[in-house]
Amino acid sequence: MASVNCIECEGEIPLEEDVMAGEILQCPHCGSELEVVSLDPVKLDLAPEVQEDWGE
Amino acid sequence: MRIGVLYANIRVEEKLLFKELDRRGITYDLIDVRKLVFNLKEKSKWQEYDVILERCISHSRAMASLRIFDSWGIPCVNNYTVGEICGDKLNTSLALIKNGVRTPEVKVAFTPESALEAIEEMGYPVVLKPAVGSWGRLLARINDREAAEAILEHKSILGTYHHSIYYIQEHINKPGRDIRSFVVGDETICAVVRKSEHWITNTARGGQTANWPICEETDRLSREAAKAVGGGIVAVDLMEDEKGELFVNEVNYTMEFRNSIEPTGVNIPEKVIDYIIAVGEGKIDPVTNSPKSSEKEVT
Numbered sequence: 643m644a645s646v647n648c649i650e651c652e653g654e655i656p657l658e659e660d661v662m663a664g665e666i667l668q669c670p671h672c673g674s675e676l677e678v679v680s681l682d683p684v685k686l687d688l689a690p691e692v693q694e695d696w697g698e
Numbered sequence: 699m700r701i702g703v704l705y706a707n708i709r710v711e712e713k714l715l716f717k718e719l720d721r722r723g724i725t726y727d728l729i730d731v732r733k734l735v736f737n738l739k740e741k742s743k744w745q746e747y748d749v750i751l752e753r754c755i756s757h758s759r760a761m762a763s764l765r766i767f768d769s770w771g772i773p774c775v776n777n778y779t780v781g782e783i784c785g786d787k788l789n790t791s792l793a794l795i796k797n798g799v800r801t802p803e804v805k806v807a808f809t810p811e812s813a814l815e816a817i818e819e820m821g822y823p824v825v826l827k828p829a830v831g832s833w834g835r836l837l838a839r840i841n842d843r844e845a846a847e848a849i850l851e852h853k854s855i856l857g858t859y860h861h862s863i864y865y866i867q868e869h870i871n872k873p874g875r876d877i878r879s880f881v882v883g884d885e886t887i888c889a890v891v892r893k894s895e896h897w898i899t900n901t902a903r904g905g906q907t908a909n910w911p912i913c914e915e916t917d918r919l920s921r922e923a924a925k926a927v928g929g930g931i932v933a934v935d936l937m938e939d940e941k942g943e944l945f946v947n948e949v950n951y952t953m954e955f956r957n958s959i960e961p962t963g964v965n966i967p968e969k970v971i972d973y974i975i976a977v978g979e980g981k982i983d984p985v986t987n988s989p990k991s992s993e994k995e996v997t
Contacts, residue, residue: 662716664730665708677707689707694858695757697832698933698950 646684650674657684699978701726702750704763710956711967712753718967724975726751731759741770749773749978753952757785757830760952773977773984776930776951780987783927784951787865788829790927794946797926800919801946802937803868810850813864817846823869826853830860832950833902839869870937870945875899877910877936877944879917880955881924882969883976883987886917888962901957909961919944927951929987931970 644657653671665678666689675689701719703726705712719726727747731754750767752774754760761781768778776784783789794801805820807813817824817840826838826849840846853861876899879889889912892905899905910916920934923946933953936944955966976982983990 660713660717662708662713664705664728665713692835693756694828694835694860695830696755697757697835698952698954 644684646686648672648674649676649686649688655686699724699748699975700746701974701978702729702747703727703753704729704731704750704760705753706731706755706759709755709954711954714956714959714967715751715753715970718971722971724971731756731763734763736763736766738766741772744770744772747772748980749775749974749984751775751974752781755952757781757832761785775974775977775984776932777928777984777987779985780928780930780932781951784932784949786829787827787948788863790949791865793926793928794923794949797922799922799926799946800944802870805866807864807866808862810847810854810864813850813866814843814846816864816866818843820866820868822846825867825869827865827867828861829863829865834898834900837898839897870939870947872897872899872937872939875938876947877916877938878907878958879910879912879920879934879936880932880953880958880964880966880969881920881934882931882973883929883982884921884925885969886912886920887966887969888912888958888964889916889920890958890961901954907957907961909963915944919946922946923949931973 645654646657648655648669651672653669655667655669661678663678663681667676676686677689679685679687752760752764764774764778764781767774783793791804805816807816823839823841826840828836838849875891875893877889877891880887889910890907891910892899892901892907894905923934924932927949933950935947937947938944959966977984
């Protein structure tokens with residue numbers, strides 16, 4: 643399984659085969675929420691902070 | 699069929715919906731609302747879509763986009779009206795009350811002084827909520843006057859202008875759980891019970907889900923609530939009082955369902971995509987969310 647390193651703690655984050663740009667991942671080591679910003683190569687950024695109007 | 703999916707961040711729910719579209723071999727365009735620019739005089743490229751599935755995490759961006767699509771006559775699920783009603787608790791309460799759907803008492807006030815008066819009239823405890831908000835954020839159960847004064851002062855000084863509208867809801871003394879039902883079109887497809895030791899039972903706040911068999915009351919109230927807000931695809935939050943009577947608390951129009959598939963055994967993404975396709979094929983009116991007249995005759 644492919645993986646990528648967390649930009650916060652550098653821990654290894656496994657990637658599903660169908661990982662998508664825009665997807666939100668949670669680092670299993672430090673709990674950071676990360677957004678996949680590109681796929682080739684996979685790059686991560688910190689996920690946007692929750693806004694007041696976010697939800698369902 | 700051409701389907702567009704409007705999104706900002708891809709959550710588990712979006713991936714499940716994509717998988718269902720992929721399974722059926724349906725192609726779709728991903729439309730990241732953060733990169734989107736609308737030219738209000740250029741609607742032609744958007745009119746190529748048979749239906750747009752709205753899955754934005756941001757209510758304000760969703761509403762602006764849906765308002766534009768609505769103006770251009772592009773079918774959306776959910777549509778602008780449903781989003782406008784469900785995304786604002788004041789609108790939801792008005793729609794539920796207007797349609798005779800059982801829901802807790804609500805008072806609305808515009809200053810800390812009048813809000814305090816309204817709270818005292820209602821009697822403690824009460825629940826103070828932001829009109830726009832989700833995931834149980836900024837809810838306050840106010841148990842006494844001292845807490846009311848403190849929270850109202852905090853809101854008036856620290857809050858944005860949205861918080862100067864005080865939405866005060868009767869507290870329903872629910873038994874450590876609430877119920878979430880999922881309604882697609884005119885069908886209650888499944889329901890879960892969310893349990894928590896905290897009075898806020900949202901799964902986003904740690905509530906645990908289990909299957910809730912759909913009884914006649916759950917089904918009736920869920921479908922009534924969905925119809926009151928304009929139909930489509932919604933998740934209805936229900937609360938029981940001490941007598942076991944159910945009340946509609948809120949209705950969600952961009953529903954999250956990741957924790958409800960396994961306990962219910964219902965393939966929620968499949969039901970959602972069935973509905974999207976029916977709208978895209980013109981079998982369901984995207985404005986009224988009712989089967990088109992020819993379909994009604996068939997059924």
